[in-house]
Amino acid sequence: xxxxxxxxxxxxxxxEASRRLRDLGYTPLLVEKEPVLGGHLARWDxxxxxxxxxxxxxxxxxxxxxxxxxxxxxxxxxxxxxxxTWVVKFSNGLSAQVRAILMxxxxxxxxxxxxxxxxxxxxERVITxxxxxxxxxxxxxxxxxHVHTIGxxxxxxxxxxxxGNRQCSKVCCVTAVKQACEFKEKFPETxxxxxxxxLRMFGRKFEDLYLKAQKxxxxxxxxxxxxxxxxxxxxxLFVKAxxxxxxxxxxxxxxxxxxxxxxxxxxxxxxxxxxxxxxxGEDGFFQPQxxxxxxxxxxxxxxxxxxxxxxxxxxxETLSEAGAAALAIDRxxxxxxx
Amino acid sequence: xxxxxxxxxxxxxxxxxxxxxxxxxxxxxxxxxxxxxxxCGSCAASCAAGCFTEMNLRKVILSLQRGREKETLPxxxxxxxxxxxxxxxxxxxxxxxxxxxxxxVYGLEETGL
Numbered sequence: 001x002x003x004x005x006x007x008x009x010x011x012x013x014x015x016e017a018s019r020r021l022r023d024l025g026y027t028p029l030l031v032e033k034e035p036v037l038g039g040h041l042a043r044w045d046x047x048x049x050x051x052x053x054x055x056x057x058x059x060x061x062x063x064x065x066x067x068x069x070x071x072x073x074x075x076x077x078x079x080x081x082x083x084x085t086w087v088v089k090f091s092n093g094l095s096a097q098v099r100a101i102l103m104x105x106x107x108x109x110x111x112x113x114x115x116x117x118x119x120x121x122x123x124e125r126v127i128t129x130x131x132x133x134x135x136x137x138x139x140x141x142x143x144x145x146h147v148h149t150i151g152x153x154x155x156x157x158x159x160x161x162x163x164g165n166r167q168c169s170k171v172c173c174v175t176a177v178k179q180a181c182e183f184k185e186k187f188p189e190t191x192x193x194x195x196x197x198x199l200r201m202f203g204r205k206f207e208d209l210y211l212k213a214q215k216x217x218x219x220x221x222x223x224x225x226x227x228x229x230x231x232x233x234x235x236x237l238f239v240k241a242x243x244x245x246x247x248x249x250x251x252x253x254x255x256x257x258x259x260x261x262x263x264x265x266x267x268x269x270x271x272x273x274x275x276x277x278x279x280x281g282e283d284g285f286f287q288p289q290x291x292x293x294x295x296x297x298x299x300x301x302x303x304x305x306x307x308x309x310x311x312x313x314x315x316x317e318t319l320s321e322a323g324a325a326a327l328a329i330d331r332x333x334x335x336x337x338x
Numbered sequence: 339x340x341x342x343x344x345x346x347x348x349x350x351x352x353x354x355x356x357x358x359x360x361x362x363x364x365x366x367x368x369x370x371x372x373x374x375x376x377x378c379g380s381c382a383a384s385c386a387a388g389c390f391t392e393m394n395l396r397k398v399i400l401s402l403q404r405g406r407e408k409e410t411l412p413x414x415x416x417x418x419x420x421x422x423x424x425x426x427x428x429x430x431x432x433x434x435x436x437x438x439x440x441x442x443v444y445g446l447e448e449t450g451l
Contacts, residue, residue: 117426159376161430197378225378227426242379242388247397249379249388 002027005329006088007102008076008272011039012315013307013322014104015061020326021102022067026333029096030070033268037062037070039106043130045137047315048171048178049205054137057315075268079275084337086276086302100302100329103272103286104322107263107308110157110165117228118156118259125237126229126257128156129172132179147190150183150256151239152176153226154196158262167283169262170312173200176260177213184217193220193252195241203314222250229257263312276303285311296325297332304329357405361443365402368439371431375399381423381433391416395423395433398440411444 003026007014010032018028036042044054077089082097089095112120112128119126125144127135135143154176158169173196180192194213199221201207213219224241231237237254265284273280278298281287286309289297296304306325307318366372381395382388393416401410414437423433 155428160428162428197376223379224383225380225428227380227383240383242382242394242396244377244379244382244396247382247394249383249385249394 003333004029004096004098005100005102006031006086006096006098007104009039009104009106009266009307009309010034010037010070010072011104011106011307011318012041012058012061013106013309013318013325014039014102015065016319016322017102017104017306017326018068018070019061019064020323021329024326024330026330028068029098030068031074031076031090032070032072033075035073037072040109040130041315043134043137045133046178046182048174049203049209051178051182076272076275079272081277084301098302099333100304101276102304102306102325102329103298103309104305104307104325105266105268105272105286105309107312108266110163110169110261110264112156112259112261114163115156115160115259118153118226118257119229119231119237120259123229123231123235123237123257125231125235125255126259128259128261129175129179130261132183132258136182142187144256147187147255149191149193149252149254150258151193151195151226151252151254152180152258152260154194154199154260155225156259156261157264158260159197165262165264165283167263167312168200170200170202171314172260172262173198174203174206174209176258177201177206177209177219179258180219181209181213181217184219191220192217193222193254195222195224195226195239197223197225224250263308266309269309276300278303283311285309295321296328302332304332352404352406354404359402359405361407362402362405365439365443368443369432369436371429372399372402372436372439374429374431376429378428380426380428384422384426386420386422387416387418393417395437399436402440402444407444411440414440 005026005028007018007028007030010030018030021028038058041054041058075091077091080087085097087097157163157165184192201210224244226241228240237257239252239254242249286305288295288310304325306322379396387393393413398410
């Protein structure tokens, strides 16, 4: 009988790591609290930098779950150390005694309504990046008529000490540029603005996408953080920012505003950290042994991490880390017990 | 070296390497957050005085860091200490304390505070 390994979180990191562990001869027990596997990826339409469909990545993964026991709508009730093993109790009544647990608990999207000055949840025409993806994915007709001007607000809940998130969420810059191009493609008459503090186009072909946004789509980039948004009686939005390169404040009338909500530590991180007696980092994400050379191992025996549980990452980074975590677990389990 | 006449004129150049800035150091002592600014411009965009005057806190901070205080300190005269910049600053800078500290360090007459 092959050895069980508990994988907590059924997003791309959890699914990919489970497949790799299965290939190495283990039986992963993949636990997901939502009704379906796939995490945020299941709700996303297209992926940067080339605009491939999210489902073209996720579906082949979901069709390859043989040998993986997965439980949806299931949470972790308790985790206890017993000699060299961990005893994990699930909310569905099952339990497992394993030597290794992999935390692939991912991230929560920043709750944009916390930035009250941007009016999410107050003004109808202020939406988030996730709302826009859901709309693109649904293929439904536009929610609003006559969108002549739309703005994308970068760094919503990222690089923001007051919102409790000092970190850069890493993926929102390129996501905003991707969504801006998509919007312009669907509605060529619309004037599209991006309000940014820095454009962090770090990945391969990201800079190309930025160049395309400038040259082919005519996206207007404004270097300045949006400070506040107000609404007139007809529902138009008035967006205030400083054009910091020009050095003058500006107020632009917009028909729609998209807030690029960033990545925050998953709400369950605290509770799971307590269960396995590991302190999360100061930023609330799980703390690996080393962010450079040991990103998948924790300070405790048999507890491993992969994906955005340890901080903002792109999807390819998450997938390769899932593979790395599977190998780290394999090496750990093949090392004889002291 | 031959001077071809295409060099930078000193008046048009920022001589950042020559900035020796004891006043800025004193300001930094009083309000350590002055070095935390990421120049996002939220303060300038939300500034109640910024629509009508040259007041721009982002520019004030930058010019102090670059040793160009004379050009920008008069901006502060227009500040009404309403505190909107403090509400929107993503780095959580205590802008009120910063502005009052600038007034103390650089002289009240200069800033009008």
